Amino acid sequence: MKHGKKYQDSAKLFDSLKLYDTAEAIELCTKTAKAKFDETVEVHVRLGVDSRHADQQVRGAVVLPNGTGKKVRVLVFAKGDNIAAAQNAGAEYVGGEDLMHKIQSEGWMDFDVVIATPDMMGVVGRLGKVLGPRGLMPNPKAGTVTPDVARAVTEAKAGKIEYRLDKTNIIHCPIGKASFGCEKLQENFDTLMSAIVKAKPAAAKGQYVKSCVVATTMGPGVKINPARFANA
Structure with a gap:
């Protein structure tokens, strides 16, 4: 080279x-x-x-x-009270099946981190083939599958x-x-x-x-x- x-x-x-x-x-x-x-x-x-x-x-x-010096765009899969918690913490995108379909049908990928509450993993799991190869699949070890979405969003934004x-x-x-x-x-x-x-x-x-x-x-x-x- x-x-x-x-x-x-x-x-x-x-x-x-x-x-x-x-x-x-x-x-x-x-x-x-x-x-x-x-x-x-x-x-x-x-x-x-x-x-x-x-x-x-x-x-x-x-x-x-x-x-990291990089502006991090956060996508959160959540429902109920967790939607407001994620939004208040600064997440750019919060939703459920609507966002799942947007990624599947439009190839939409305008985000850097994906966070999900445990009760949304059934939805997120359908995106495994899309998010997995890009290293974006939420994972408990990485703290991106968590009931405390507000903390996860704050940490993602902090670097x-x-x-x-x-x-x-x-x-x-x-x-x-x-x-x-x-x-x-x-x-x-x-x-x-x-x-x-x-x-x-x-x-x-x-x-x-x-x-x-x-x-x-x-x-x-x-x-x-x-x-x-x-x-x-």
Whole structure:
């Protein structure tokens, strides 16, 4: 893959083979943000687990202390008193079968997070093939299936992100924007990694955090020394 001049210039800022400590890696990462827009800083963590086994799944959610810098559009499936609770908490869209049909028939996807009360999962379940592949299916582990929709909406708006393994045993998560600066990005990074480390499955053997890389949307990845997570 041929990279552009900005990418190549950014790659010269650091040693691509070196393992950096977190603070230095994040500082170098922010220096690679050369696009005309405020680039997102992402973390990519490869874990020493096998996601094909149910007892080695790593999944959960965490509220980043400084948010993600992204405006989050929330869709809530609810009924009764929960409709007003979700609306008062700031949800953009609240409904039931009407929204389910809108997604099914119109391919409507103008939302970033889906939250549902347990009594609405019969309706939401019919959207599994649409929401599942996009990582939008409500899940109790992520706190997106809950009777307390107001809290779930507030947390989503505040910067709650979900982390989960992909098929190659890697977790990909945003930790903010390049404009946040190193201190805020470091706080978000530490919060995310603490949650991932705590979520280590009992069945996981050997080194848990195999590799960890931070990168901006358009920039090269800076490697973080995984040894700091060795006690996980």
